[in-house]
Amino acid sequence: MDTLTALTTRVSAPRLQAPGPSDEQIDILLRAAIRAPDHGLLRPWRFIVLQDRQLEQLGDIMVANLLEQQPDADRRSQDKARSKALRAPTIIVAVAEVTEDHKVPVWEQVLAVGAAVQNMMLAAYELGIGAMWRTGALANSNLAKQQLGFADKDQVVAYLYLGTPASGLKSLPDDSPADFIRELP
């Protein structure tokens, strides 16, 4: 698949199964990620590649986060939270490790990591790997950031779920660029 085709046809794959991407494919995704635009060359992106046992550790973090928010959460709710870490054979956590009080504002640094995530999604699509960008409460939890090895100032940008699509990819939405064009006032 050529890049323009990937750019104009990419869709997410919400339901994923094994096998996940190979080590070689993960390396390609990460190489694509670190070619994202980056104001000031601050290189704010950090990636944690989770597979196998590490996904169970992410499940533990998800449960700890739930219990912080809802100390009375019952076993069923805990199991549901834990299962969110097991919905794909591979998850890449993308974090913006930001530099504060810099002429490049924090929001630009976070956007650079967003661009890195999109690069990974497009590369995954070209390689035939299903991908789904997720965030949710775990992206803004200081407890989760600490358990992932980051500081409160940093921003979890994506839990990028990767694997083999469990069903056919959805069809493209009927959007047209014209719907999003505005004229100067």
Ligand SMILES: Cc1cc2nc3c(=O)[nH]c(=O)nc-3n(C[C@H](O)[C@H](O)[C@H](O)COP(=O)(O)O)c2cc1C
């Ligand atoms: C920053 C960001 C965070 C997202 N977080 C979630 C999420 O937590 N859960 C979810 O179902 N979709 C989330 N999405 C949306 C999906 O990844 C996906 O883009 C959306 O379902 C549209 O599907 P498409 O990518 O095939 O157009 C997020 C997207 C972005 C850009």
